[in-house]
Amino acid sequence: MSENERNAESAAEKARSEDSTESVENKKYRAWLRGIVSALIVFTSLYLLQRLLVPKYVDDVVEGAFIAEYYGEEKDFDVIFIGDCEVYENFSPAVLWEQYGINSYIRGSAQQYIWQSYYLLEDTLRYETPEVVVFNVLSLQYDKAQREAYNRMTLEGMEWSPAKVKSILASMSEEEHFLDYVFPILRYHTRWSGLSGTDLEYMFDTKPVSHNGYYMRVDVKAARDVPKGRILADYGFGEKPLEYLDRMRELCAKKGIELVLIKAPSLYPYWYPEWEEQVEAYASAHELRYVNFLELQEETGIDYSTDTYDGGLHMNLSGAEKLSVYFGRILSGEMGVPDRRGETELSLSWEEKLAAYEAEKQEQYRYYGMKQ
Amino acid sequence: MKKVHKKISKKCAAALLAAAMLLVTGCGQAEKTIEGSVENIQPVDITSETESGQTENGDSKPDTDRGGAAGPDQGPETAGGAASDGYLFTADGVSIAMDADAAPILERLGEPVSYFEAASCAFEGLDKMYTYQGFEVDTYPTGEKDYISTVILKDDSVATGEGIAIGDSLEKLQQAYPEGKLQENGMIVCEKGGMKLCFILENDEVKSIEYRSMALE
Numbered sequence: 001m002s003e004n005e006r007n008a009e010s011a012a013e014k015a016r017s018e019d020s021t022e023s024v025e026n027k028k029y030r031a032w033l034r035g036i037v038s039a040l041i042v043f044t045s046l047y048l049l050q051r052l053l054v055p056k057y058v059d060d061v062v063e064g065a066f067i068a069e070y071y072g073e074e075k076d077f078d079v080i081f082i083g084d085c086e087v088y089e090n091f092s093p094a095v096l097w098e099q100y101g102i103n104s105y106i107r108g109s110a111q112q113y114i115w116q117s118y119y120l121l122e123d124t125l126r127y128e129t130p131e132v133v134v135f136n137v138l139s140l141q142y143d144k145a146q147r148e149a150y151n152r153m154t155l156e157g158m159e160w161s162p163a164k165v166k167s168i169l170a171s172m173s174e175e176e177h178f179l180d181y182v183f184p185i186l187r188y189h190t191r192w193s194g195l196s197g198t199d200l201e202y203m204f205d206t207k208p209v210s211h212n213g214y215y216m217r218v219d220v221k222a223a224r225d226v227p228k229g230r231i232l233a234d235y236g237f238g239e240k241p242l243e244y245l246d247r248m249r250e251l252c253a254k255k256g257i258e259l260v261l262i263k264a265p266s267l268y269p270y271w272y273p274e275w276e277e278q279v280e281a282y283a284s285a286h287e288l289r290y291v292n293f294l295e296l297q298e299e300t301g302i303d304y305s306t307d308t309y310d311g312g313l314h315m316n317l318s319g320a321e322k323l324s325v326y327f328g329r330i331l332s333g334e335m336g337v338p339d340r341r342g343e344t345e346l347s348l349s350w351e352e353k354l355a356a357y358e359a360e361k362q363e364q365y366r367y368y369g370m371k372q
Numbered sequence: 373m374k375k376v377h378k379k380i381s382k383k384c385a386a387a388l389l390a391a392a393m394l395l396v397t398g399c400g401q402a403e404k405t406i407e408g409s410v411e412n413i414q415p416v417d418i419t420s421e422t423e424s425g426q427t428e429n430g431d432s433k434p435d436t437d438r439g440g441a442a443g444p445d446q447g448p449e450t451a452g453g454a455a456s457d458g459y460l461f462t463a464d465g466v467s468i469a470m471d472a473d474a475a476p477i478l479e480r481l482g483e484p485v486s487y488f489e490a491a492s493c494a495f496e497g498l499d500k501m502y503t504y505q506g507f508e509v510d511t512y513p514t515g516e517k518d519y520i521s522t523v524i525l526k527d528d529s530v531a532t533g534e535g536i537a538i539g540d541s542l543e544k545l546q547q548a549y550p551e552g553k554l555q556e557n558g559m560i561v562c563e564k565g566g567m568k569l570c571f572i573l574e575n576d577e578v579k580s581i582e583y584r585s586m587a588l589e
């Protein structure tokens with residue numbers, strides 16, 4: 001073979017080799033691309049399935065929607081309430097605004113445990129620093145989460161943040177798994193057999209179910225035969241709730257927030273005198289304001305024959321508004337929370353909210369066959 | 373090589389799809405279901421036949437001077453199909469087992485002195501408290517029915533099947549319930565047949581007696 005032929009052969013071989021290398025690289029690239037596209041399709045499908053299967057909390061059980069609603073707000077609140085149903089059913093931010101110009105929000109949820117309240121406070125502080133945080137003390141009785149369903153109604157609505165992660169870890173029972181919170185489809189996949197039109201309608205949307213976190217009920221069921229509490233073996237609050245109460249107090253102090261402890265005037269669950277003593281002692285020791293509305297029936301004007309919708313467990317609209325009028329006086333008159341009715345933008349925003357508040361009021365009166 | 377890559381890609385796609393299908397169909401596990409109402413209670417299967425049922429007398433006869441315990445000559449009826457082989461509380465000839473169907477029991481017990489119901493936050497269904505002379509019966513809902521969750525002895529007019537009542541001494545309690553275990557919180561608990569019989573004492577005197585279902589724990 002001549003030198004030219006050898007060179008040509010060599011060049012051709014080199015070219016073949018380069019082609020081959022490029023071809024292999026191309027193939028690898030295409031394989032990766034196919035893999036990525038396949039994965040994207042699968043994960044998008046799973047995401048859509050998850051959006052379809054998770055509970056929407058827009059009809060029967062709306063309490064699960066409360067936490068998430070906060071994120072759609074203009075976060076400029078002077079007063080934030082945190083706690084369980086004794087806050088979200090017993091105080092009306094609409095009345096606090098109307099009567100005192102107090103801009104407030106209730107970050108409440110069903111059977112919210114104190115550690116969840118603490119992490120919700122941390123979460124809130126990512127966006128704003130209120131002047132006052134109001135915490136209902138009933139949840140001090142719980143040393144551990146009682147029900148996964150309650151956990152989910154508080155935790156699933158939180159935006160992902162270190163606070164949410166910590167709250168999940170603090171709340172999970174042994175049977176629960178962290179991944180089920182990261183990927184709710186792992187938990188809700190069996191809902192497929194019970195899906196309704198609502199699940200489709202609210203796959204990517206939601207409708208407001210509270211009024212700045214307040215859950216309205218206008219109906220009336222008088223309290224009667226409320227049982228006294230059972231005798232307990234131990235009336236002491238557990239270590240965990242006390243630890244989180246300390247953390248809440250310290251966090252508020254660090255941020256210059258005034259922490260106010262309250263006990264709503266709910267007749268049940270029973271609020272033991274032994275618990276009351278402990279809270280009073282704690283509040284006194286740490287110079288915290290503590291308002292027990294159970295002892296202020298006369299002052300607030302609460303009438304348990306007309307101001308509760310479930311026999312004394314929670315206030316109805318009438319009761320919530322009475323409490324708000326009374327508490328607003330403390331917030332505004334004694335604690336100096338500002339009257340912001342002079343702020344145009346805020347006032348306009350509240351006009352809309354008050355209209356919605358009034359509209360729901362009327363709708364509920366009609367639904368329950370009541371006259372205002 | 374091309375064929376090998378195709379096979380691998382197909383296998384990956386098939387695996388991912390299978391994973392997705394498994395997620396949708398429930399993985400074959402019996403799990404608690406959180407549905408639209410986010411109901412999380414495990415249904416308690418207590419649909420047993422009504423038995424002739426007997427109180428848990430053990431070796432000691434119940435104190436017949438006190439109401440609420442079966443007399444020695446009476447054959448107590450266990451209404452509602454006592455499903456558990458735990459401790460039974462008997463009142464007016466009606467034996468009450470934890471997690472039993474409440475309806476027939478309540479019917480036999482008659483009109484309560486008072487009644488109170490409490491809805492849980494967010495959930496449908498009510499916890500109900502029926503107070504009778506000397507004791508209280510609490511129920512919890514599962515599905516369409518209510519089941520017995522707790523019986524609380526309120527005063528010394530009633531006693532347990534083993535003859536212990538409010539005000540009895542620790543010594544008497546320990547004789548009646550040698551199997552009782554002292555908890556950290558000072559309560560003495562007898563666990564049997566999926567339920568607990570709990571005694572709270574103060575100054576070595578029985579202050580509280582509760583029969584408790586473990587279904588809700």
